[in-house]
Amino acid sequence: MLEISVQKKLRDFDLEVSLKVEEGEILMLVGENGCGKSTLLNMVAGLLTPDAGEITLAGEPLFDSNLRINLPPENRTIGYVFQSYALFPHLTVYENVAFGLRARHLSRRKIEERVKDQLEVVGLWDVRDARAVKISGGQKQRTALARALAIEPRILLLDEPLAALDIRRQAEMRKELRKLIRDFGVPSIVVTHDLRDVVSIGDKVSLLEAGKVIHSGPAEEVFNAKPLAGAVIR
Amino acid sequence: MALCRFERRSFLDRIKGVEITRIRGRALKAGLALLLVLAGAFIALPVASLFIKSASGVTLQTLWDPVVIDALALSLFTATTSVIIVIILGTPLSYLNARFDYPGKEIADSLIELPVVMPPMVGGIALLMAFGRMGVLGQHLHAWGVNIAFTTVAVVVAQIFVSMPFYLRQARISFEDVDLVLENAARTLGASRTRVFFSVTLPIATNGLISGAIMAFARALGEFGATIMFAGNFQGRTQTMPLAIYTAMQGDLEVSLCLALILVAISFAIIAIVKMLTRRMYKNDVRD
Numbered sequence: 001m002l003e004i005s006v007q008k009k010l011r012d013f014d015l016e017v018s019l020k021v022e023e024g025e026i027l028m029l030v031g032e033n034g035c036g037k038s039t040l041l042n043m044v045a046g047l048l049t050p051d052a053g054e055i056t057l058a059g060e061p062l063f064d065s066n067l068r069i070n071l072p073p074e075n076r077t078i079g080y081v082f083q084s085y086a087l088f089p090h091l092t093v094y095e096n097v098a099f100g101l102r103a104r105h106l107s108r109r110k111i112e113e114r115v116k117d118q119l120e121v122v123g124l125w126d127v128r129d130a131r132a133v134k135i136s137g138g139q140k141q142r143t144a145l146a147r148a149l150a151i152e153p154r155i156l157l158l159d160e161p162l163a164a165l166d167i168r169r170q171a172e173m174r175k176e177l178r179k180l181i182r183d184f185g186v187p188s189i190v191v192t193h194d195l196r197d198v199v200s201i202g203d204k205v206s207l208l209e210a211g212k213v214i215h216s217g218p219a220e221e222v223f224n225a226k227p228l229a230g231a232v233i234r
Numbered sequence: 235m236a237l238c239r240f241e242r243r244s245f246l247d248r249i250k251g252v253e254i255t256r257i258r259g260r261a262l263k264a265g266l267a268l269l270l271v272l273a274g275a276f277i278a279l280p281v282a283s284l285f286i287k288s289a290s291g292v293t294l295q296t297l298w299d300p301v302v303i304d305a306l307a308l309s310l311f312t313a314t315t316s317v318i319i320v321i322i323l324g325t326p327l328s329y330l331n332a333r334f335d336y337p338g339k340e341i342a343d344s345l346i347e348l349p350v351v352m353p354p355m356v357g358g359i360a361l362l363m364a365f366g367r368m369g370v371l372g373q374h375l376h377a378w379g380v381n382i383a384f385t386t387v388a389v390v391v392a393q394i395f396v397s398m399p400f401y402l403r404q405a406r407i408s409f410e411d412v413d414l415v416l417e418n419a420a421r422t423l424g425a426s427r428t429r430v431f432f433s434v435t436l437p438i439a440t441n442g443l444i445s446g447a448i449m450a451f452a453r454a455l456g457e458f459g460a461t462i463m464f465a466g467n468f469q470g471r472t473q474t475m476p477l478a479i480y481t482a483m484q485g486d487l488e489v490s491l492c493l494a495l496i497l498v499a500i501s502f503a504i505i506a507i508v509k510m511l512t513r514r515m516y517k518n519d520v521r522d
Contacts (some may be wrong), residue, residue, distance in 0.1 A: 040372075042418075045418075045422050046421075046422075047421065047422070072421070072426075073418070073421040073422045073426075074421050074422075074423075074424045074425055074426055076422070077424070079420040079422075080418075080419065082415055082418070082419055084413075084415060086413070086415045086416050086418070086419035088416060088419075088420075088434060088438075089416075089438065090437045090438050098421065099423050099425070099433075100423035100424050100425075102433075103420075103423055103424040103425040103426075103429060104424055135343065151423060151424060207438050212494050
């Protein structure tokens with residue numbers, strides 16, 4: 001289980017969030033631009049440091065302000081899919097997916113095996129030698145996902161994973177994404193703007209406003225929950 | 235009736251107006267074209283003259299003149315050494331400036347730019363006052379038996395002094411162009427800061443760094459003022475190509491012209507390489 005309880009002073013407001021995500025559970029994080037969603041993901045990933053609080057994974061602290069523990073991002077084993085995908089432009093699709101494995105100094109054979117597995121799952125083995133900047137939006141998104149999953153992360157973080165796709169691709173990817181994340185079975189947080197994402201991907205939903213969680217509940221209830229209905233869909 | 239006349243006049247006026255605008259447009263175009271030709275000729279004529287004048291006098295024999303050989307070898311050796319040192323010292327420094335804030339960064343930034351605006355002669359005297367035998371640091375070095383001024387080392391020091399800013403500036407821009415989110419992504423994938431730098435940041439910034447290094451090399455190769463003040467003008471030891479050109483002008487014009495031609499050729503090659511690199515940088519969308 002991933003437990004987050006953090007505070008951080010931001011420019012416009014104080015972020016103060018407590019969340020729990022079970023193994024295999026997908027939490028949808030919803031809220032307006034600049035409400036602190038990405039900041040929260042970055043704190044879980046270790047790219048930003050909270051002012052106070054703790055982040056624990058299966059009882060083991062990733063960050064704890066009292067114990068002065070703050071694991072650097074490279075030691076947290078987190079699969080992070082960035083909004084812009086952040087694919088390495090100088091590398092091929094294959095090399096992008098292999099990046100995290102090389103950083104772990106796995107054997108050559110092991111790397112080949114795992115990259116092949118991941119790329120076949122997302123259907124990109126055929127374009128493995130293409131430069132990451134030369135492929136389509138949907139392919140980029142799947143490369144980013146394959147790259148994040150290849151390191152066998154203990155937590156999955158997805159920041160607006162569908163936002164950069166056109167509407168038709170979004171509908172296809174929603175199902176695919178849910179299956180991929182589900183199969184992986186680790187605590188997952190998905191940031192989104194879109195209520196359709198919430199129902200078709202998530203198990204739980206939390207609405208963030210100016211740094212505070214103002215509503216939490218099962219994903220199916222998303223259309224009934226008052227604070228959500230007004231806040232999202234644009 | 236009056237209305238009709240008024241309309242007719244305004245119609246004619248309008249035709250006239252269009253005509254005037256067209257003439258003005260043509261005049262402007264012609265003026266700009268003339269300016270372009272003049273500016274082109276202003277640069278092309280002297281360079282061409284160099285070739286025309288040397289065609290009669292300079293032979294392959296001149297190329298084997300010891301003065302030419304010594305100057306060419308020394309220039310290539312010192313400029314290359316300078317650039318290598320500039321790259322080794324300047325790369326981490328410009329990464330630091332691109333990514334981090336530290337106390338006194340403003341001052342450091344201004345100091346870095348200083349050698350660009352400072353007259354090279356002044357730079358030369360400054361170096362002499364610092365590292366000369368009587369210099370602030372030099373007198374202590376002298377006590378240890380180390381003399382820098384008026385040696386080949388001084389040539390390299392002078393070249394580093396004047397060329398470093400060119401590399402630092404370009405390298406910093408190249409590093410700043412590397413999207414921070416890529417470095418973050420690499421960290422979450424398990425790469426340490428060092429690994430991120432060598433496997434993500436550096437490869438993406440490489441083309442920019444190379445063009446910065448080439449500009450620094452060009453500046454080092456052309457260095458004159460600081461070198462002659464700080465290193466002197468001794469053939470084979472401190473007489474680089476620009477110094478040799480200046481010296482030979484007093485006697486043997488052919489040697490001067492020959493050296494000048496070599497420098498022009500190198501300059502052309504430098505421009506071509508930098509252009510090719512910048513074009514490749516954009517075509518590859520590496521900065522996407």
